[in-house]
Amino acid sequence: MTVLVTGGAGYIGSHMVLELLDAGEKPVVLDDLSTGFRWAVPEGVPLVVGDFGDEDLVTEAIARYDVDEIIHFAAKIVVPESVADPLGYYLNNTAKARNLLETATGREIKRFIFSSTAAVYGDPSRNPVTEDEPLQPLSPYGRSKLMVEWMLEDVARAYQFNYVALRYFNVAGGDPKGRAGQSTPNATHLIKVAAQAALGLRPKMQMFGTDYPTPDGTCIRDYIHIKDLAQAHMLGLQPGKTGFYNLGNGDGYSVRQVIQMCEKVTGQKIPAIEKLRRPGDPPRLVASAAKAIRELDWKPKFPKLEDIVATAWAWHKKHPNGYSD
Numbered sequence: 097m098t099v100l101v102t103g104g105a106g107y108i109g110s111h112m113v114l115e116l117l118d119a120g121e122k123p124v125v126l127d128d129l130s131t132g133f134r135w136a137v138p139e140g141v142p143l144v145v146g147d148f149g150d151e152d153l154v155t156e157a158i159a160r161y162d163v164d165e166i167i168h169f170a171a172k173i174v175v176p177e178s179v180a181d182p183l184g185y186y187l188n189n190t191a192k193a194r195n196l197l198e199t200a201t202g203r204e205i206k207r208f209i210f211s212s213t214a215a216v217y218g219d220p221s222r223n224p225v226t227e228d229e230p231l232q233p234l235s236p237y238g239r240s241k242l243m244v245e246w247m248l249e250d251v252a253r254a255y256q257f258n259y260v261a262l263r264y265f266n267v268a269g270g271d272p273k274g275r276a277g278q279s280t281p282n283a284t285h286l287i288k289v290a291a292q293a294a295l296g297l298r299p300k301m302q303m304f305g306t307d308y309p310t311p312d313g314t315c316i317r318d319y320i321h322i323k324d325l326a327q328a329h330m331l332g333l334q335p336g337k338t339g340f341y342n343l344g345n346g347d348g349y350s351v352r353q354v355i356q357m358c359e360k361v362t363g364q365k366i367p368a369i370e371k372l373r374r375p376g377d378p379p380r381l382v383a384s385a386a387k388a389i390r391e392l393d394w395k396p397k398f399p400k401l402e403d404i405v406a407t408a409w410a411w412h413k414k415h416p417n418g419y420s421d
Contacts, residue, residue: 098122099333100163102148102196103170104141105132107283108211108267108322110276112167113141115326124161126154127170131280138275149192154199165207166200167329168193171241174284175215175376178237189240197247201255208248209332210261214318214342214381216242217263223348224318224384227263227340235376245340252338260332265318265344265383267325269404270411277411286351287319287405290358291412293366301366303351305373308380314351316380318344321398321407331392341392344383345399354401361405 099116103109104125109132116123117138125137126144137143142161146153148170157163171189172178178185200208215238220229233239248259268287270277278288293301306313320343328343349357359366388394398404 097164097333098124098161100124100126100154100157100161100166102126102166102168103132105129105134105136105143106169107278107280108325109169110136111271111322111326112169112329113138114271114275115323115330117141119330124157124163126157133279136276136279147192149195151195151199154196155203158199158203158205163203163205165209165333166196166205167209167211168196169211171211173237175235175237176374178235178240179375182236185236185240189237190243193244194247197251201251201257204256206256206258207333208257208259209329210244210248210259212245212261212263212340213238213241214263214265214344214383216245217381219378220381223380223382224344224346225342225382226384227342227387234378237376258338260337261340262325262328262332263340263342264325265320265342265381267322268319268408269321269323269398270407272323272398272407274410274414277408277415279415286354287358287408288412290355290366291362291409293368294358294362294364294409295412295416297416299367301355301368302371303355303368304371305377306370307373310350310379312350312352315377316348316350316382318346318348318382319354319401319404320344321396321404324396324398327397328388328392328394331394334392337392339391341388342383342385343388344385345396346383346385347399347401348380348382349401354405357401357405358409361402361409
């Protein structure tokens with residue numbers, strides 16, 4: 097099959113492209129390269145440079161490469177930024193996704209995999225969070241993703257259209273073969289920031305909020321390896337699969353615990369300073385992925401935080417500037 101991967105030159109998208117290639121499938125990348133990189137697209141994989149909301153461009157790409165399915169990653173993803181720029185997030189994440197869906201249905205794309213987020217749950221009343229938890233996002237980022245989920249449900253009712261929406265918890269790590277990793281220069285991912293501090297690229301890192309109702313006062317999150325995430329998307333491409341699925345390991349780690357693990361893996365002391373809470377951050381988000389394990393037959397291969405940090409560190413140590421040099 098031929099799969100159009102929007103955002104395929106970015107962190108998660110580039111790993112998805114590798115997963116498709118490893119499975120013998122044919123990926124086509126659509127990316128505006130605002131946060132992605134040409135070098136992240138493997139040799140021989142077509143790269144269409146442009147906006148996923150451009151219906152003419154997407155229509156042409158689908159026709160030219162005979163695309164069967166779409167995996168949609170392209171989005172703005174920084175929660176505090178979404179609070180400061182809600183209209184920008186609703187334009188990019190929601191309005192343009194609507195254009196992409198119209199193009200997909202017009203070209204009779206039968207399967208659409210959507211990169212959603214645990215942010216749709218907001219501050220859940222229970223952890224681990226199941227897919228039945230009320231959807232009450234705290235940020236424009238979470239709301240922008242939830243709106244796309246609603247659109248997917250409505251489109252599936254109106255057309256012969258199947259979708260799988262994967263609600264990620266905290267994605268981290270690098271390709272175990274060293275082919276790709278988190279390379280966005282100003283990325284706010286905790287493990288990337290810690291790796292940069294360990295390499296001396298940052299004088300120190302910041303902990304946003306140390307007064308949360310958690311054992312050590314810092315936020316607790318569930319970390320999932322990028323390889324396991326990509327594998328879940330491959331399973332979502334199976335015929336007959338549809339619906340919403342959490343992706344996480346069911347283990348919660350505080351910011352302080354993650355920093356300690358990064359110090360263990362890197363062998364470096366990582367200086368961190370305490371800062372005020374960021375808007376839109378719930379105290380605790382931990383996944384129940386039982387539904388994905390049961391219905392998609394998903395079996396994470398890298399569930400341990402130490403392995404996640406180790407593959408991220410291997411990438412950053414070899415490519416401190418984030419490039420494939």
